[in-house]
Amino acid sequence: MSGVSKEYVKDTESGWRLDKWFKVHFPGLSYGRLSKIIRKGEVRVDGKRVKANFHLEGGMEIRLPPLGREERTASPQKKQIRNVTDEDAAIMREMVIFQDDSVIVLNKIPGLAVQGGTNTPRHVDGMLVALQGDKKERPKLVHRLDKDTSGVLVIARTGQAAKKLTESFKQRKTSKIYWALVKGKPAQTEGVIKAPLDKESGTQGERMTVSDGGKRAITDFKVMDSAAGTVTWMAFRPVTGRTHQIRVHSTLLGTPIVGDGKYGAKEAFVDGAISNKLHLHARSIEIDHPDGGKLSVVAPLPSHMKESWAMFGFDAEDNSNPFEEMDDV
Numbered sequence: 001m002s003g004v005s006k007e008y009v010k011d012t013e014s015g016w017r018l019d020k021w022f023k024v025h026f027p028g029l030s031y032g033r034l035s036k037i038i039r040k041g042e043v044r045v046d047g048k049r050v051k052a053n054f055h056l057e058g059g060m061e062i063r064l065p066p067l068g069r070e071e072r073t074a075s076p077q078k079k080q081i082r083n084v085t086d087e088d089a090a091i092m093r094e095m096v097i098f099q100d101d102s103v104i105v106l107n108k109i110p111g112l113a114v115q116g117g118t119n120t121p122r123h124v125d126g127m128l129v130a131l132q133g134d135k136k137e138r139p140k141l142v143h144r145l146d147k148d149t150s151g152v153l154v155i156a157r158t159g160q161a162a163k164k165l166t167e168s169f170k171q172r173k174t175s176k177i178y179w180a181l182v183k184g185k186p187a188q189t190e191g192v193i194k195a196p197l198d199k200e201s202g203t204q205g206e207r208m209t210v211s212d213g214g215k216r217a218i219t220d221f222k223v224m225d226s227a228a229g230t231v232t233w234m235a236f237r238p239v240t241g242r243t244h245q246i247r248v249h250s251t252l253l254g255t256p257i258v259g260d261g262k263y264g265a266k267e268a269f270v271d272g273a274i275s276n277k278l279h280l281h282a283r284s285i286e287i288d289h290p291d292g293g294k295l296s297v298v299a300p301l302p303s304h305m306k307e308s309w310a311m312f313g314f315d316a317e318d319n320s321n322p323f324e325e326m327d328d329v
Contacts, residue, residue, distance in 0.1 A: 003066055008166045011058035011143035011241060012115055012125075018045065018062075019052040026067065037065050058143070058241065059170025088122070089130035096131070098297050102161040102290045103154065104131055104139060107299040110150040110277055114141065128155065142166050146244065148259075150302040151282025152176070156290070164290035169241070174287040177322070178236045178246055179224075179301070181279035181308055182255035183267055185232045190222040190326060193249040197242045207262065208244045210252065217242045219249045222322045227312040231258065231270060235283075235322040246280065258308075274311065275304035284319075 013021060022034050034043075034052065041049045042065035045056070056062075084092075091109075098105035106124070108114070113123040128139040140156045142165040156162035168174055198214030200207040218239035226232040232255060236246045247263045250256060256264025259278040269276055281301055289295040301309060301316050309316040 005064045007062045007064060008163060008170070009056045009058055009060040009062065010141060010162075010166055011169050012141045013056060014058040014241070015243065016056050017052065018043075018050060018054045018056060021056060021062070029067065059166060084127050084130050088127045092124075092127050092130040097299060098295075099131075100291075102157050103165070103295060104157060105285075105295075105297045105299075106153040106155060108145055108150055108153045108282075110148050110302050110304070113147040114144040114153065124153065131155070143169055143241070145282055146247075146278075146280075148278040149178075149280045149282060150305075151178070151299045152285045152297055153282070154285065154287065161290040165287065168288045172239070174285060176238060176282060177284045178238070179281045179283045179305075180234045180236060180246065180250060181258045181305065181312075182232050182234050182250055182253075183230075183258055183264065183270065184255045185226050185229045186221070186223065186234075186253040186255050191220075193217075193219045193221060193252060195249060195252055197245060197248060208242065208248050210248065215242055216240055217245050217249070219246060220323055220326060221249075221253070222326070224318070224322060225312075225314050227314075231274075231312060233309070233312075233314045237323050274308050277304045279305055279308060281305055 007025070009016075009021065018038070019031070019034060022029055037043050038050070038052055043050070044063040045054060046060050047063070095106040095108060096104060097107045108124065113120045115125045116123045125141055128141070131139050135157055137158050140159070140162040142154055142156050142162055145151065145153055154165060156165050195210045195217055196212065196214035197208045197217045198211035200209040220237040220239065222235045224233040224235050234250070234255070236250070238245050244263070247257055247260055251263045256268040257278065257280050258268060258270055258274065259276050260268045260280070282299065284296070284298045286294055286296045298319055306316055
């Protein structure tokens, strides 16, 4: 048996119940045994006693009591391993835009889920083994993107790298910039949106809504260009990382993201030749590299957004930091 240890909740695990987290990470641990160690306070989250139904957030620290090897692993009949096809492997390799010994960065294509769920057998997490190469460890997710959002997705190649990258996200030592095409034009050309978010009741967590009792949510925004006020190229920089944060905050400005039927309804679609796919792209990230220094990566636009940028005469090759002046104030 090992001694007391600590694990950190990944951004991709935000919103999970504590008992679900244990089921995934310690499949051999019975629910009865889990309930007992939680009740006795042997499990702590950020140093506090919690219940099995406690909802986690990315970066939280989980204190673990000594657990036996049989509790850390599932029996062979419980393991479910999805075979990665040659097509899957080719898609994964094609998405790689940066790779070294510790980190892989993908330019995730729109429509591909990051993690599995009900009726979602094909997802990035399930295909990461295709990028394992000669490493002993399977690559690990450290944050996530919505299924229909494209762009920068950081993957850790080792457990040590995953720990350091997760800590960077937790400490907000990252700068993520998203590009979006929105319907209309906001009243201000730049600013900060502060509107707490919570799960909308009755939607099983599929929709978020602004709520005074919700979690703190902050997004910087700036207008990059506009086409006669009909559509606007916006840059967003989330300070916090809530589910659907940019999509909800953009709608609050009166400018729903083009193609976002979930939050913009009919107002999110533009008549004509423009694609109805979601026009939201994780354009760039700057994060502490687990081996030291900074890692900065820019992801090219997906084809449907590239076509829209060309149609409206926007500069798809702009690699500037639109928030530099705001930071200097």
